[in-house]
Amino acid sequence: MTPILVAIACPIVATICYGGLCAVSPFGDCRRCRGMGHALKTDRKGRLKRGKDCRRCKATGKRIRAGRWLYNRWARVYRAGTG
Numbered sequence: 001m002t003p004i005l006v007a008i009a010c011p012i013v014a015t016i017c018y019g020g021l022c023a024v025s026p027f028g029d030c031r032r033c034r035g036m037g038h039a040l041k042t043d044r045k046g047r048l049k050r051g052k053d054c055r056r057c058k059a060t061g062k063r064i065r066a067g068r069w070l071y072n073r074w075a076r077v078y079r080a081g082t083g
Contacts, residue, residue: 022067030057037061 001009029035037059039051053059064072 018067022065022071026065026068027062028065030054030061030063032056033061035061 030037033039033054033056036054037057038053041049041051043049054061057063
């Protein structure tokens with residue numbers, strides 16, 4: 001394949017793969033708490049303790065992916081316009 005075809009095919013394949021990922025698994029781990037739902041703290045002896053709940057994901061540990069958020073927004077606008 002020529003370099004131009006590869007340059008065109010790579011973003012298309014990546015977009016299709018990300019769309020499939022958003023369809024199969026619309027939620028990913030929260031970036032702030034890394035999917036735990038809370039922060040980790042250490043006590044004075046250095047042992048890990050459970051910290052406060054994560055405000056970003058509301059202690060669920062999950063967040064909606066950007067692609068799924070865009071799809072949900074598009075579907076909501078489409079339903080509102082056709083109804």
